[in-house]
Amino acid sequence: MGNKVIVSSKLDGAVLAILPKFIGDAINTLPALALLKQLYPTQRVCILIRPHLAELFTRAAHYGLEIILDDRHSRNKHQGLYGMASQLKHQNFALAVLFRGSLTDALLARLAGIKNVIGYAQNARRPLLSHAFKLNLCHHYIYRYCKLVNDAHGRPFTHFSTPKLIANESKLTLSKQGKNIALYLGGKVKGTRYYPQKLALQVIQHVSTIQNINIFLLGDQSEQAEMEALAAQSISKGITICNLAGSMSLAELVDNIGAMDAVISIDSGPMHIAAACEVPCVAIVGHGTSPWSLVAPKTRKLIALTHQSMSLSEVDMIQDIEPARIYHSLLELMRDQHTNQS
Incomplete structure (x- = not known):
């Protein structure tokens, strides 16, 4: 060595x-x-x-x-x-x-x-x-x-464990009979990882068709205005949604993600938090800051949707991942989770 x-x-x-x-x-x-x-x-x-x-x-x-x-x-x-x-x-x-x-x-x-x-x-x-x-x-x-x-240290280990975070009890009002889903689709500050609002709205519309669903929007203070606009568009279409963007500390973000039944997230911090809290996650992978294979969470409770875009614009690549595809992946994850719990 x-x-x-x-x-x-x-x-x-x-x-x-x-x-x-x-x-x-x-x-x-x-x-x-x-x-x-x-x-x-x-x-x-x-x-x-x-x-x-x-x-x-x-x-x-x-x-x-x-x-x-x-x-x-x-x-x-x-x-x-x-x-x-x-x-x-x-x-x-x-x-x-x-x-x-x-x-x-x-x-x-x-x-x-x-x-x-x-x-x-x-x-x-x-x-x-x-x-x-x-x-x-x-x-x-x-x-x-x-x-x-x-x-x-002379290679004393042959394996390592996955990251683990332990969430405290969330202060959110959550559905006990239905499902609680959090979405982190990013703001423009995320650059090539940002999932455009017109597509994000379609994702929310799909998710809202799930019976007894509670939908939460995540984001930091720099994304607060964009998430407020997205929430307003959703409400105008008759969708009940709770916008948490800019209102949480990082510890509260862990607690709230840990309380979810599933998360939809771009390749960013909330995705890694979901994996570390063992919460099922649909990851929307555009052109990231690192090759996906180097940062992908090591969990079986994740479906990663990567693009097949032929666009020469890095910003546009993520748009190849269609809202319906995200929705169906979420349903698949939730079915798997229900099967494992049965």
Whole structure:
């Protein structure tokens, strides 16, 4: 492997994992963090995360992780590289695992005086790593993260688990007799992953034909106005719908998704949350930020609808996925769920 194997029983000190900044990527690190906890059961395993992710990890408390907010990216308390390194230096970290390919993250670990720094040899940071590995761009993200931990420790593991979030009880008024379905179709801020409103309305019309259905719209504050417009169009057609866009914290988003019978989502954070909460999901996959095969949730409770578009416009590709196809996939998922519960 080209690196000296780290023997966990001989490492004296805490463990630091520096996480990615996006929701889906952060969720995908959970299996690797579980491996770290197995290797270091009596030591602190800390995660350095962006402040906006803190609430997400309140629903991952079962992993036994200690959260450290990365104040380099805080709105209220900005702290530079050296200030953050000084803060970490006082916590006696013996090992750092870099789940991002960032040069500054590698520099941060070194400035914090961490002797063992594990990461992929990319972005000119090999000299800063004690254990540098070659990145295979064909590996799934979960596999990449787990491989870093496993290879550096002499490959003690043969398998990894799927990510798991535990939702608290939702405060929503939910249908007990019928079905509760959440839709996250994105706003224009999602670029090529955005499912256009004219098609989104058709999806809602199809879903509304299901008997005793409760429909919820999801979205963040940047998508609130677009979801309000979509809800208004739905209501004008006699469809009862609840618009939650912009009204939830990230923890509440996990709780609400966890309470659903199924979710329809573009390739984004809510899709990964649904998978981690074991909620059936129909994924609408347009031209994403990463190849689908690298980020697809590892769950059997998901139907991924990919496009076969011949368009030269990346924005238009997702329109190849027809609303009726989404609806029928939802029905298939719900039938499977009912069969498994019977």
